Amino acid sequence: MTENTWNLASLIERGGIHYNISGSNPKELLAGAMDILPPILSLDSKELYREILEREALMPTGVGRGIALPHPRNPLLGDGGEPLTSSLPLVALVFPAQPLDWNTQDGSKVHTVFLIVSSSAKQHLNTLSKINFLCQQEKFYSLIKARSSKEDIIAAIREAEAGWAGAL
Numbered sequence: 301m302t303e304n305t306w307n308l309a310s311l312i313e314r315g316g317i318h319y320n321i322s323g324s325n326p327k328e329l330l331a332g333a334m335d336i337l338p339p340i341l342s343l344d345s346k347e348l349y350r351e352i353l354e355r356e357a358l359m360p361t362g363v364g365r366g367i368a369l370p371h372p373r374n375p376l377l378g379d380g381g382e383p384l385t386s387s388l389p390l391v392a393l394v395f396p397a398q399p400l401d402w403n404t405q406d407g408s409k410v411h412t413v414f415l416i417v418s419s420s421a422k423q424h425l426n427t428l429s430k431i432n433f434l435c436q437q438e439k440f441y442s443l444i445k446a447r448s449s450k451e452d453i454i455a456a457i458r459e460a461e462a463g464w465a466g467a468l
Contacts, residue, residue, distance in 0.1 A: 306423050308391065308430045309457040314338065315392035315415065317450040322397045326356060326410075330370060333394050333415055340390075340417065348372065348417065362402030362410050366445065367435055371416040375424060389418045391427060395447050412444045434460055 318336050323329030330352055334345045351372035355361065362368040392415040399409035414431050418424035434440045440456050 306389070306426055307461050308427065308434070309454050309461060311389055311391040311427060312393050312457065313454065315390035315417070317393040317395075317453060319395045319447060320397045321394050323400065324398075326360070326362075326368070326370070326400060326402050327353065329394070329396050329400060329413065330356075330415070333392060333413070336394075337392055337415075337417075338390070352415075360403040362404035362408075363432070363435075364404050364406040364408055365435065365441070366399065366404075366408045366411040368402045368404070368410045368413045369416060369428065369431060370413060371418065371424065375418050375420050389416075389420075389423050389427065391416050391431070393444075393453065395444075430461075 315337065318333070321329060321332045321336065323332050330349060334349045337345065337348075340348070351374075352370050355371060355373040358373065360368075361370045392413075394413040394415055396411065396413065399411045402410040404410065416424065416427055416431075418427065434457065435444070437460070440460065443453055443456055
């Protein structure tokens with residue numbers, strides 16, 4: 301998989317942007333998210349859910365400002381121990397039906413969830429870094445807080461990534 305396929309806009313297009321997902325707590329919301337993810341070849345959604353909950357048990361992934369970044373603790377591998385590449389990586393952007401308590405460091409209720417499914421540690425860290433940077437930018441943050449359209453969110457990510465490419 302090339303670095304180019306790791307751009308955040310493509311990852312979110314692959315995972316989708318989903319609005320008003322029900323759940324009264326993180327566990328219920330994540331269960332609902334498993335039902336809306338695109339099929340991931342060679343990966344059972346129950347196993348993915350279990351791994352995400354294991355990671356949440358270690359330390360909640362609510363990062364503050366109403367944002368959570370749930371993900372499995374380790375990159376997901378296929379049966380032979382090789383990274384899954386056919387349908388990974390992906391990021392699903394999920395907007396809960398109502399803000400949720402997620403045990404964030406700042407005590408905020410979570411209104412935006414970036415569900416990250418990676419096939420390598422390098423790709424995972426790269427994705428986390430991009431999401432973290434974007435969410436600190438007021439222009440992008442206001443888009444997700446307002447639950448803007450899929451087109452507006454993807455366009456804002458593409459614009460940011462084009463700026464990053466020019467800066468490298």
